[in-house]
Amino acid sequence: MEKIVHQMLSVNGIKMHVAEIGEGPAVLFLHGFPELWYSWRHQMLHLSTKGYRAIAPDLRGYGDTEAPPSVTSYTVLHIVGDLVALLDVLGLEQVFLVGHDWGALIAWSFCLFRPDKIKALVNTSVVFQPRHPHIKPIQGYRAMLGDGFYICRFQEPGKAEKAFASTETSNVVKSFLSTRDPNPPCIPEDMDMGLMFKDSVTLPPWLTEEDVNYYASKFDKTGFTGGLNYYRAMDLSWELTAAWTGAKIRVPVKFIVGDQDLTYHFPRVKDYIHSGGLKKNVPFLEEVVVMEGVAHFLNQEKPEEVSEHIYNFIDKF
Secondary structure (H helix, E strand, O other): OOOOEEEEEEEOOEEEEEEEEOOOOEEEEEOOOOOOHHHHHHHHHHHHOOOOEEEEEOOOOOOOOOOOOOHHHOOHHHHHHHHHHHHHHHOOOOEEEEEEOHHHHHHHHHHHHOHHHEEEEEEEOOOOOOOOOOOOHHHHHHHHHOOOEHHHHOOOOOHHHHHHOOOOHHHHHHHHHHOOOOOOOEOOOOOOHHHHOOOOOOOOOOOOHHHHHHHHHHHHHHOOHHHHHHHHOHHHHHHHOHHHOOOOOOOOEEEEEEOOOHHHHOOOHHHHHHOOHHHHHOOOEEEEEEEOOOOOOHHHHOHHHHHHHHHHHHOOO
16 A cells, blocks of 8 residues: 555646556546545456556545535536546546546546547446436436435435534444445435444445545534535536536447445446346446345455456456
8 A cells, every 4th residue: 555656736726646656558537425535446456456546536535635615516527537637747648547436436537528528438336328318317316216325315405414424434334335225215304314323333344444534634624514425416417517418428338236235236227237228328338247145335345356347357458
């Protein structure tokens, strides 16, 4: 870990913290919620030994990267814009792209907007869903999973932050990263969102107190508003991306998901993946891997296997 180099770069009007290691073809890693560049530590070290340059930023609103105050500054156009600017600053014409959770959503959008920048994509957990021409995302979630669905509960500024502040930040991190419940998280509106977090969590063997403390030390400083604003900007992102309605992902893709991942158990997702729906919208989808007994944070739960899956795919190009 001490070999990983950290720097602050000016990109797209903000200061961005970027971690990197290695030399060779560049691989850009995009983290999810509530995570940081640190989520990719294992994959970065692994690929750097295989002749690749591994690059992992703290995305806008996270960690040591700046967090603009307005929700309207967190659309997918802003986040992808940050990443395109990052490549320019680093002097990179193209990269291999790897995403997880929110990072996966951003990775799909990156490939949609600027496929010229991406050699190939390894995406995890979150499938590509084409933009619905008539239904905004939050409206769709409410109809499918109810008002208690966690993304719907995250919409009102301040409410989720209050719930997150009701316990130690380390408990928030532990509760999220150690969850193995495959059901979509729902908290009825008459219940406190703080019930999501347990005061006592037994850490899984792949997550150490040192790992938890690193995450907690950063979120203690920043709070969770930056990450929550991604959810709050979803409808605005939908409005701003009307020009891409019907567009497909046209880069080579490998998709990886755990069979205990809550995203794999969202309504209709399994059928969409395995009955050709995903392939229809991602025509250059080359591989789908379903990892048995693995939950949402697969890149940390099974670091060696995920690292090898990434390497075996990108090494073909």
